[in-house]
Amino acid sequence: xxxxxxxxxxxxxxxxxxxxxxxxxxxxxxxxxxxxxxxxxxxxxxxxxxxxxxxxxxxxxxxxxxxxxxxxxxxxxxxxxxxxxxxxxxxxxxxxxxxxxxxxxxxxxxxxxxxxxxxxxxxxxxxxxxxxxxxxxxxxxxxxxxxxxxxxxxxxxxxxxxxxxxxxxxxxxxxxxxxxxxxxxxxxxxxxxxxxxxxxxxxxxxxxxxxxxxxxxxxxxxxxxxxxxxxxxxxxxxxxxxxxxxxxxxxxxxxxxxxxxxxxxxxxxxxxxxxxx
Amino acid sequence: xxxxxxxxxxxxxxxxxxxxxxxxxxxxxxxxxxxxxxxxxxxxxxxxxxxxxxxxxxxxxxxxxxxxxxxxxxxxxxxxxxxxxxxxxxxxxxxxxxxxxxxxxxxxxxxxxxxxxxxxxxxxxxxxxxxxxxxxxxxxxxxxxxxxxxxxxxxxxxxxxxxxxxxxxxxxxxxxxxxxxxxxxxxxxxxxxxxxxxxxxxxxxxxxxxxxxxxxxxxxxxxxxxxxxxxxxxxxxxxxxxxxxxxxxxxxxxxxxxxxxxxxxxxxxxxxxxxxx
Numbered sequence: 001x002x003x004x005x006x007x008x009x010x011x012x013x014x015x016x017x018x019x020x021x022x023x024x025x026x027x028x029x030x031x032x033x034x035x036x037x038x039x040x041x042x043x044x045x046x047x048x049x050x051x052x053x054x055x056x057x058x059x060x061x062x063x064x065x066x067x068x069x070x071x072x073x074x075x076x077x078x079x080x081x082x083x084x085x086x087x088x089x090x091x092x093x094x095x096x097x098x099x100x101x102x103x104x105x106x107x108x109x110x111x112x113x114x115x116x117x118x119x120x121x122x123x124x125x126x127x128x129x130x131x132x133x134x135x136x137x138x139x140x141x142x143x144x145x146x147x148x149x150x151x152x153x154x155x156x157x158x159x160x161x162x163x164x165x166x167x168x169x170x171x172x173x174x175x176x177x178x179x180x181x182x183x184x185x186x187x188x189x190x191x192x193x194x195x196x197x198x199x200x201x202x203x204x205x206x207x208x209x210x211x212x213x214x215x216x217x218x219x220x221x222x223x224x225x226x227x228x229x230x231x232x233x234x235x236x237x238x239x240x241x242x243x244x245x246x247x248x249x250x251x252x253x254x255x256x257x258x259x260x261x262x263x264x265x266x267x268x269x270x271x272x273x274x275x276x277x
Numbered sequence: 278x279x280x281x282x283x284x285x286x287x288x289x290x291x292x293x294x295x296x297x298x299x300x301x302x303x304x305x306x307x308x309x310x311x312x313x314x315x316x317x318x319x320x321x322x323x324x325x326x327x328x329x330x331x332x333x334x335x336x337x338x339x340x341x342x343x344x345x346x347x348x349x350x351x352x353x354x355x356x357x358x359x360x361x362x363x364x365x366x367x368x369x370x371x372x373x374x375x376x377x378x379x380x381x382x383x384x385x386x387x388x389x390x391x392x393x394x395x396x397x398x399x400x401x402x403x404x405x406x407x408x409x410x411x412x413x414x415x416x417x418x419x420x421x422x423x424x425x426x427x428x429x430x431x432x433x434x435x436x437x438x439x440x441x442x443x444x445x446x447x448x449x450x451x452x453x454x455x456x457x458x459x460x461x462x463x464x465x466x467x468x469x470x471x472x473x474x475x476x477x478x479x480x481x482x483x484x485x486x487x488x489x490x491x492x493x494x495x496x497x498x499x500x501x502x503x504x505x506x507x508x509x510x511x512x513x514x515x516x517x518x519x520x521x522x523x524x525x526x527x528x529x530x531x532x533x534x535x536x537x538x539x540x541x542x543x544x545x546x547x548x549x550x551x552x553x554x
Contacts (some may be wrong), residue, residue: 049335064284089523102321148385183552184514184550184553185514185550185553185554188514188515188516188549188550188553189450189515189516193515193517200539236541237459237460237463237541238283238468238539238541239463239464239466240465240539242414243539247536247538247539250536250537251536251540254531254534259527259528259530259531260526260528260547261285261522262475262515262517262520262547262549263528263546263547264514264515264549265514265546265548265550266545266546266551266554268507268545269540269542269543270537270539270540271462271539271540271542272463272539272541273459273463273468273541273542275542276456276459276460276463276541276542277460
């Protein structure tokens with residue numbers, strides 16, 4: 001008996017990285033999946049966007065576990081597209097129990113006074129407004145189910161701590177904590193729980209690129225992962241440079257399952273003790 | 278395959294209540310148990326504490342799960358007693374992976390009224406006892422090349438409640454202790470976190486003295502579980518009066534397991550959203 005047997009989970013940003021890992025981990029424990037991803041070029045992002053082929057790979061991996069998945073292209077910045085994708089998914093899979101608001105991006109890194117209007121706006125639209133859109137689309141389904149639910153919002157270490165050169169990212173991720181707390185209060189009477197997860201660096205395409213390496217090793221002209229590793233590790237208390245996507249997925253799984261039925265309003269850091277430093 | 282297969286867990290205050298529940302939940306997932314409890318009364322505690330019969334029941338239930346348990350009568354205020362019991366347990370079971378520093382007591386009074394005896398006994402058990410537990414465990418965890426310590430704090434470790442100032446101070450202190458231990462032990466991959474429950478449905482709150490704290494305006498005969506439940510519920514965002522011991526045990530299990538291998542330094546509320554209010 002899986003730990004989320006018979007439940008349906010909605011995951012944004014599910015084509016690859018943490019989102020795909022969450023879909024697979026939840027499916028391993030018995031959940032069916034509604035998956036969306038943008039799969040479009042992001043202005044100012046120092047890495048390639050997810051692709052249709054990557055979302056197809058997620059679909060294949062979930063189906064290989066003998067679970068159902070409804071996957072579509074949708075943009076968290078556009079409420080109507082998220083609502084439609086989720087409504088279609090619920091129509092096909094019959095219910096909604098779990099929401100992983102995971103979609104997020106990293107873009108140009110620069111001191112606050114150098115960030116452009118477009119970069120700022122796009123960051124907030126995706127990493128903060130997109131989370132609100134995801135919750136807003138999901139709440140009617142969670143309430144209609146009458147059996148509560150669990151929303152897990154992906155914030156960041158940067159949602160509880162400041163970092164230089166990413167003021168837009170830090171602002172959006174701190175905003176997610178405020179959103180989480182308000183949602184948790186509003187939805188508690190309906191037994192809908194809302195928590196946030198705060199990863200330290202995770203080994204995915206979003207950070208494994210020269211843009212991030214440069215942020216951590218500004219002195220190097222073309223820093224590599226070997227320059228990034230020690231700098232990244234210096235931010236963690238446990239002597240590791242980064243965590244794996246499955247470490248975040250295991251936290252999502254716990255918060256999604258009935259084992260955490262009375263846990264709400266919590267900021268859970270999966271951060272190798274980074275917050276202590 | 279259990280989630281703690283092959284691990285050994287040390288649980289203090291294991292004769293009944295949350296401690297027994299933690300021991301059972303971890304044994305269900307494959308762990309062997311080293312258990313201690315004072316099994317005696319402390320003079321300022323206004324409810325009946327655990328007995329040797331309670332511990333015998335814990336032993337019986339663990340053995341019924343086909344796990345091993347080494348149970349000893351020991352007071353967490355006495356470092357030599359804790360160390361002796363733990364060393365003997367490790368000698369018999371071969372190693373130590375997990376520590377649940379759960380032993381705690383409760384008494385009541387305003388800061389103005391509390392006696393030195395009430396203050397000292399409570400702070401000695403609920404704070405110093407946790408340090409003793411950690412201190413006795415650290416050499417074994419280092420020898421094991423890693424491990425997980427879960428310290429039982431409380432909602433009152435983050436937020437004050439009137440009339441239990443010594444309890445609030447001790448439980449806040451546990452968080453300071455946790456953060457320091459997490460930093461000191463991170464290089465050895467020993468993780469340290471707190472669980473922070475709201476009211477838990479155990480003998481520690483279901484007693485006449487606790488009822489008087491929550492309903493001083495009512496006659497003793499009017500202080501029924503239902504009436505008190507409504508008072509307790511006002512503390513929580515999710516509309517329930519208290520959680521069950523197993524809800525804390527499930528959080529302990531998650532933090533004890535390798536699924537949380539990179540989670541350290543965390544305050545983990547299981548509190549029906551109490552901290553949001």
